[in-house]
Amino acid sequence: MSFKRLSILAAFSVFFLYAVLIASLLYFYREGFFIRTLLSERTLFSVKLSLYTATIATAISIAVAIPSAYALSRFQFKGKRTIDTILELPMIVSPAALGAMLLIFFNNPIGMWIQKTTVQFVFAVNGIILAQFVTTAGIATRLMKSVLDEIPTRYEEVARSLGATPAKAFITITLPLSRNGIIAAAILSWAKALGEFGASITIAGSMAMKTETIPIAIFMRLASADIEGTVALILILAVIGLGTLYVARLLKGKKSRA
Amino acid sequence: MLEIRNLTVSVGIFSLREVSLSLPDGQCHIILGPTGSGKTLLLETIVGFKRPDTGSIVLDSRDISSLPVEARGISYVPQDLALFPHMTVEDNIMYGLKILKNTQHKELVGDMIETLGIRYLLNRSVTNLSGGEQQRVALVRALAIGCKRLALDEPFSALHETMKTELWFIILNLMRKYNLTIYMITHDLEEAFFLGNTVSILINGRLLQTGTNREVWYNPQNIEIAKFLFIRNLFNGEVLAVDENTATIKCPELNTSITVNRNKRGLALKKGDAVTIGIRPANVLILEDRKINDKYENVLYGRVAEVFSKGDYHILHFVPEEGKTIIEIEIPDTVFCSHCITKGKKTIVSVKRGHIILI
Numbered sequence: 001m002s003f004k005r006l007s008i009l010a011a012f013s014v015f016f017l018y019a020v021l022i023a024s025l026l027y028f029y030r031e032g033f034f035i036r037t038l039l040s041e042r043t044l045f046s047v048k049l050s051l052y053t054a055t056i057a058t059a060i061s062i063a064v065a066i067p068s069a070y071a072l073s074r075f076q077f078k079g080k081r082t083i084d085t086i087l088e089l090p091m092i093v094s095p096a097a098l099g100a101m102l103l104i105f106f107n108n109p110i111g112m113w114i115q116k117t118t119v120q121f122v123f124a125v126n127g128i129i130l131a132q133f134v135t136t137a138g139i140a141t142r143l144m145k146s147v148l149d150e151i152p153t154r155y156e157e158v159a160r161s162l163g164a165t166p167a168k169a170f171i172t173i174t175l176p177l178s179r180n181g182i183i184a185a186a187i188l189s190w191a192k193a194l195g196e197f198g199a200s201i202t203i204a205g206s207m208a209m210k211t212e213t214i215p216i217a218i219f220m221r222l223a224s225a226d227i228e229g230t231v232a233l234i235l236i237l238a239v240i241g242l243g244t245l246y247v248a249r250l251l252k253g254k255k256s257r258a
Numbered sequence: 259m260l261e262i263r264n265l266t267v268s269v270g271i272f273s274l275r276e277v278s279l280s281l282p283d284g285q286c287h288i289i290l291g292p293t294g295s296g297k298t299l300l301l302e303t304i305v306g307f308k309r310p311d312t313g314s315i316v317l318d319s320r321d322i323s324s325l326p327v328e329a330r331g332i333s334y335v336p337q338d339l340a341l342f343p344h345m346t347v348e349d350n351i352m353y354g355l356k357i358l359k360n361t362q363h364k365e366l367v368g369d370m371i372e373t374l375g376i377r378y379l380l381n382r383s384v385t386n387l388s389g390g391e392q393q394r395v396a397l398v399r400a401l402a403i404g405c406k407r408l409a410l411d412e413p414f415s416a417l418h419e420t421m422k423t424e425l426w427f428i429i430l431n432l433m434r435k436y437n438l439t440i441y442m443i444t445h446d447l448e449e450a451f452f453l454g455n456t457v458s459i460l461i462n463g464r465l466l467q468t469g470t471n472r473e474v475w476y477n478p479q480n481i482e483i484a485k486f487l488f489i490r491n492l493f494n495g496e497v498l499a500v501d502e503n504t505a506t507i508k509c510p511e512l513n514t515s516i517t518v519n520r521n522k523r524g525l526a527l528k529k530g531d532a533v534t535i536g537i538r539p540a541n542v543l544i545l546e547d548r549k550i551n552d553k554y555e556n557v558l559y560g561r562v563a564e565v566f567s568k569g570d571y572h573i574l575h576f577v578p579e580e581g582k583t584i585i586e587i588e589i590p591d592t593v594f595c596s597h598c599i600t601k602g603k604k605t606i607v608s609v610k611r612g613h614i615i616l617i
Contacts, residue, residue, distance in 0.1 A: 154340040157307055160327040161334035162354030162403055172357070176344045 022238060028231045037232035042209060043217070047236065050213040053125065053200075054193035057132035061140040061189050062182065069144030070170065074153065087138040099131055099202025106203075123205045128213060131199035136189040143188060147181025148174065187248045191241050214240075259283060260304070260407075260441070265313035267303050274299055276313070277465045279458060283406075286433060286440040288454030290447070292486065296463040297443035298337075298411055304441060305334045305409050332407045332441075333400035337415060339392050341384040347395050348380040354403035363404045370398045373435065374428065390421040394428070401436065410442040414449065426452055447488060451475055459483050476615065477521055481534060484617050489536035490586045492617070497531040504611060507535055513580040516556050518614040527616075534617040539573065539588035541613035544597050545606040554608040558585070562603050574599065576607055 001009075037043055071077070072084060090098060105111040106122050114121075121127040151174055159169035175182075197215035204211040206220055214237045221229040262279040274296045281287045291297045302308045304315060306327035314323045322330050333354075342350050351371070355363060371377050374394040379387065384395065393413060400408055410429075414422045426449065433440060444450050450457055451471055458468035459478075467479045478484040484492060495507035498515060505527050507516045516535060520527065527533065545554060563584060564575035572594045574587040587607065589599075599605070 152338075152340065154336050154338060155342060157305075157327070158334055158336060158340045159342075159353065159357075161305060161330075161332065161409075162399070163328050163358040164354075165326075165328060168357060172353075173342055177342075 022235075025231045025234055028227050029235075030228055033228050034232045034235070037229055038236060042212070043233065043236070045209050046212050046214045046217040046233070047240070049125065049128075049211075050194055050215075050237075051240075053128045053132055053213060054190050054196075057129050057136060057193045058140075058186055058190040060129075060133050061136045061193075062144075062186050064137055065140035065144045065185065065189075066175075066182065068141045069148050070174070072141070072145050073148035087142050090135045090138045095131075095135060095196065095198025096202055097198075098134055099199035102127070102131060102134065102199065102203045122203060123207065123211065125204070125211060127204035128200045128211060131203050132193035132196045135196050135199055136192050139192060140185050140189045143185035144178075144181065147178045147185065150181075151177050183248070187245060191245055194241050195237065259318060260439075261316040262300075262304070263314050263316065265300075265303065265315065266311045267299055267308055268311055269299060269308070272296065272299070272463060273311075274303070274460075274463045277460075278313075279465065279468060281439070281441065281456065283439045284437055285455035286429070286442060286453050288450040288457045289441070289443045289460055290445065290450040290454075290457055290486075291443075291460035292445055294462075295460045297445075297460055300460065301409055301411055301441060301443050305332050306330050331405055332409050333403065333405040334409045335396050335400050335411065335413050337412045339396040339413065341387075341392055341396060341399070343383075343385055345384065346380070347376065347382050347384055347387070350384055350395060351380075351399045351402050353399065358403060360403065363402060366404060367398070367402045370401055370432075370436075373432070374398055389417050390425065393417070393421075393425055397428070397432065401432070401438070406437065407439045407441070410440060412444050412446075413442075415444070415446070422449070429453060459486065461486065478536070478615065478617060481617055484534075484536045484615065488538060489615060490539050491537040491542075493535050493537075493583065495533055495535055497527050497529050497533060499529060500527050505616070507533060509535065511581065511583040512558065512578050512585075513582070514558060514578065516609075516614060517611045518616055519611050521616055536615040536617055537585065537609050537613065538615075539586045541609060542576070542585060542587040542589075543608045543610075544587070544589060544593055544599070545608050546597070547606065550606060555611045556609045556614070558607050558609075560585075560605060560607070562599055562601055562605050565599065565601050572599070576605065 072080060093101070103122065106115055119126050121130050155173045155177065156166070156169040159173050160166065164172065195215055196213075197219065200211075200213060201216050201219065206212065206216050208220065212220065214233055218230055218233045218237065221233060260279075260281040262277055262281075265274060265277040267274045277300060289297050289300055299308060303310055306322075306325065310323055314321050316322070317330070342353065345353070351367060355361070355367070371380070374397065376391065376394050376398065379391055379395065384392065387395065396413065414425055417425065429440065430453065432438060440453075442453065454471050456468065457471055457474040459466045459474065461482060466483050467474055469477075475487065478487050478489065481492060493509045493511045495509040495516070498506045498508045500506075500520070503520060504517050505520050507518060509516050518535060543554075545557065550557065558576075558578045560576055560578040560581065562574050563577045566573040570591050572589055572591065574589065576585045576587050578585065585607070597605075
């Protein structure tokens, strides 16, 4: 078998692994029950909450990731290596541990003071956004850094020799050149935030119709042995997540061909 | 006038050491050196991308060493040109003017666009341009803001010879028309001595020589520079005699004595001094037997040991009679054919004393 065929086979084997997992859900699929579950007030609340928190968390992540990644990509400064390493924290520490760290933080005097003077995070929607932000910020920064690393500094240097300040050169040259990378980082961060469970449930709890995102709802249904409900919610999560990623890739592909 | 005073700049383990230069306005200044000599680092320090460790850069009596790039008034064209790929040709050209909110130079830009013949490209994407078109756009973009000083980082190194020569003329034309001062780095000798009013030789982070185009070409200060300036024939010798204008050098390697003009280096020569003489391959003449007379200087008899072809030119390895070395000779195809030169042929050569360089 040629190398090309072998590599294509490997790609398909990964696809089949996920496809089989999704297809196995259909064993418990009941059409009437699925529609009822989909249209129920509780599910719609979960969908809305998930979309809302994932979007806000992604927006904050990208807003923080762009300048951070720029600093890591372009400048040499003390502590750069430490920052670069700590970006992997969400991938090294389990999401539940990350949530526990947040919970512990808000139980120390500084955390309590923050909650008292600003907004409530523990057992609240803000906690979900914070958990999703903490989980995605590192990944978004890492993705943005690799995008910025690919853009030669020469463009900014030339822009500066033509009169642009460093900030103006960044806004007029580097930012537009990294547009596709920003979109890709935002999509992946959003998808990661949408499926985030461990950190969210640890800090925000699992309160129906309050902090119940789709992943938390799946957990709650499974805990009460509601397999059909679990299947319905997993399918909803998969359709929303994969559908959004697919459409975004389609649009990006069309734009780069234009 | 741009003055570089005792400039030292380090990047990693490499450093430029104590570079001092005075570069008057309205001229093309070439910084010439082999790859890895620190040319780009020097240019980037002048433009402002690198900060000097010590020393200063003074422009029109004002120390600009700590000024940011955008405040120095030196436009920059890098080796890869760095045309902004997300913009059209027109947007690239107008970038500086938009940033500076400058509306006064639009007429000047229009004139430059006409001079370089790129009006038909204005609405095109820069990603669809040929190498020569990209060069022209980069030049107009750099000059559009009305800047009189231009820093060029080997901008023609990737171009075909024909296009390169065409752009050399364009650069000289722009320089005269808009009274520009150009600081350009290159490793190309032909380019350097075609464009440069002054040439500075930078090798291994040290500025070895600076002077006018002719001074540097005809009076390399040491063997390292001579080798870099393609003086392929270098022979050690001893001064036998000196008079007012000439010196006679005994060259054991050539088994003969050579008469040379006393250049700057030769002024201090006295009998018995050890010297090195240099001869460029293109400055060796092939003589015919019947034409030999007293008007020919430094005549050597020998034979052609090797022949190499180089397009319209031929490289010969000439071995003098009783000599212990070879002389490399470069002759055009017409001379090669008219003398019916072949490997092993007995040949007579001559070198004018004015073409022999004392080092």
